[in-house]
Amino acid sequence: MDFILDRIENKIEFFQAYDLRTLEKKINEQIDNNKALMLDVFAIQHHTVFDPNAGKMLYSAVVHFKVK
Numbered sequence: 001m002d003f004i005l006d007r008i009e010n011k012i013e014f015f016q017a018y019d020l021r022t023l024e025k026k027i028n029e030q031i032d033n034n035k036a037l038m039l040d041v042f043a044i045q046h047h048t049v050f051d052p053n054a055g056k057m058l059y060s061a062v063v064h065f066k067v068k
Contacts, residue, residue, distance in 0.1 A: 008037055009067045016060040018051075023059045034065050042066035 013030060017023040023046075031041060043064040051058040 007067065008039065011037075011039055011065040013063050013065070014060065015063065016058060018054065018056050018058060020059055023061060027061060027063060030063070038068050039065040040068050 011034065015023055015026045015030070017026060027044075034040075041063060044061060046059065046061040049058050049060075050056075
């Protein structure tokens with residue numbers, strides 16, 4: 001039986017929240033989790049739209065993690 005360990009070299013994750021503080025908290029938690037996989041933040045993109053169903057602004061972010 002072969003046991004193969006592959007490293008994750010790229011990882012893209014999506015986040016959304018109705019306030020910036022919550023969005024930032026979610027991203028920071030995942031940054032800490034990905035440090036265990038030896039992944040660093042490579043790029044972040046963020047967007048804001050109005051959610052008419054909730055009547056609030058919806059903040060979203062895409063975070064690209066890459067191997068150190």
